[in-house]
Amino acid sequence: MSGSGNSNVGSRQVYEAGDQRNAKFSELGSDRFHEGVANSHHNNDPKDDRSLVNRAAAERQSSGPEESLETSLHKKDPTLPAKMHGNEPSRGAKVDAELQAEDEAMLKKKDQKK
Numbered sequence: 163m164s165g166s167g168n169s170n171v172g173s174r175q176v177y178e179a180g181d182q183r184n185a186k187f188s189e190l191g192s193d194r195f196h197e198g199v200a201n202s203h204h205n206n207d208p209k210d211d212r213s214l215v216n217r218a219a220a221e222r223q224s225s226g227p228e229e230s231l232e233t234s235l236h237k238k239d240p241t242l243p244a245k246m247h248g249n250e251p252s253r254g255a256k257v258d259a260e261l262q263a264e265d266e267a268m269l270k271k272k273d274q275k276k
Contacts, residue, residue, distance in 0.1 A: 204210075212220075235242040240258035241251035251259075 210217075232243045232246075235246070240255040240262065244251040244255060
């Protein structure tokens with residue numbers, strides 16, 4: 163005996179045809195696609211399903227925060243931020259300044275040879 167015709171909620175004849183069909187796409191309307199909120203997804207979300215390539219592309223497209231004064235000074239001279247605050251620059255900052263000066267001197271030599 164097959165149980166396909168017997169169910170606990172009634173027989174097949176009880177249901178009308180419209181009860182078992184999905185609504186047409188045209189009846190749903192287009193409001194469904196405008197439900198999302200702007201900036202609701204975070205680029206750095208680790209649970210996001212985007213690939214690393216897509217994350218990298220999004221990172222390149224997004225404009226990062228503006229550079230602070232200390233960051234721009236640090237690029238010119240690594241000892242300047244500490245001096246601005248009245249402190250002695252760290253040993254690492256002094257070494258960075260020496261390396262930067264050597265690199266600039268080498269680049270000047272190469273430019274003069276051309």
